Amino acid sequence: MIEKLYTERPNLPKVKTPTPPKENPKANYGVIKVTDYLNFDDLLGKIKPIVSDHPKHMESLDIGPNYGQNFGFTLYRTKVPKIKNLVLKGL
Secondary structure, eight states: OOOOBOOSSTTSOOOBOOOOOOOOOOOOOOOOOOOOOOOHHHHHHTSOOOOOSSOOOGGGSSSSTTTOOOSSOOOOOOOOOOOSOOOOOOO
């Protein structure tokens, strides 16, 4: 067990860093022929979006019982309104 303590900020609990897990042995699976795939845009069309006024942390998304999304990726999108005049200052 590594006995390093995180004490960079005052009044925070001291947390010990666990020992990293052992590395799994590597394997060579040879050549893999891709016969089918799912297009990313097709995938997005099958997922119900989560709409919010502000970005949410992936763990706060309402997709699972009391845990949100605890791994993977989150795609954030927004629409930027069109403006009539763009004024550049300080150039």
